[in-house]
Amino acid sequence: MDEVEKKTAELTAALELLTQSYDDTLEALGSALELKDAETAAHFQRVAAYTISIAKTVPVSREYLEVLARAAFLHDTGKMAIPDKILRKPGPLDDSEKLIMRTHCEIGYNMLTRIPFLREAADIVLAHHEFFDGTGYPRGLRGEQIPLGARIMLIANSLDSMLSDWPYHNALPVSHAREEIRRCAGTQFDPKIVEVFLSIPESHWILLRENIGSPLRLTHLKNMGLVPE
Ligand SMILES: [Fe+2]
Ligand SMILES: [Fe+2]
Numbered sequence: 001m002d003e004v005e006k007k008t009a010e011l012t013a014a015l016e017l018l019t020q021s022y023d024d025t026l027e028a029l030g031s032a033l034e035l036k037d038a039e040t041a042a043h044f045q046r047v048a049a050y051t052i053s054i055a056k057t058v059p060v061s062r063e064y065l066e067v068l069a070r071a072a073f074l075h076d077t078g079k080m081a082i083p084d085k086i087l088r089k090p091g092p093l094d095d096s097e098k099l100i101m102r103t104h105c106e107i108g109y110n111m112l113t114r115i116p117f118l119r120e121a122a123d124i125v126l127a128h129h130e131f132f133d134g135t136g137y138p139r140g141l142r143g144e145q146i147p148l149g150a151r152i153m154l155i156a157n158s159l160d161s162m163l164s165d166w167p168y169h170n171a172l173p174v175s176h177a178r179e180e181i182r183r184c185a186g187t188q189f190d191p192k193i194v195e196v197f198l199s200i201p202e203s204h205w206i207l208l209r210e211n212i213g214s215p216l217r218l219t220h221l222k223n224m225g226l227v228p229e
Contacts (some may be wrong), residue, residue, distance in 0.1 A: 062136060071153065
């Protein structure tokens, strides 16, 4: 091995170690929110897994996939600052409560953007409730102004929401959730990503949902073969 090769190998090993400690840091952030709301932590893990599945089918680069996995895992971090009486309200929120709830995008962004290795993920977190037709929040971005990762994550986030039981609505079967996502192509969702999503068989989501549970860690998620057949 020549000197350059040796140095490169050393650098790669050091970078791998560094990435591992980064992921440990963000898992610590994730568990801080888990203390507040255990259901939210399970939601982070599922949204991360669904986001990875869709992103791999798009496909995106390996580097972007990692940014996206971190963003998905941390997308609702800003909810740490939302009062419990709103976060855990057993019914729909009124208008003033909705306004407070919506601030979780900026709060999450402000927390994460200060951490250099999470800066790109922070941009996706800020945009995770933007709609393709410009009717989302916080900035009312439209179409390709919305980062690709946020357009992918919006579908993953809605899918998980529809497949879950809530205090005021029951979980939908995967076939209904798929139809609903198809119906909202071009309004909420990027039609091109909807097409990618619909190319993934129903059985993939059923299997994935059954096999995800605490204490699955982010690093395991990334190593799992989440590519659909
Ligand atoms: Fe959110
Ligand atoms: Fe969410």
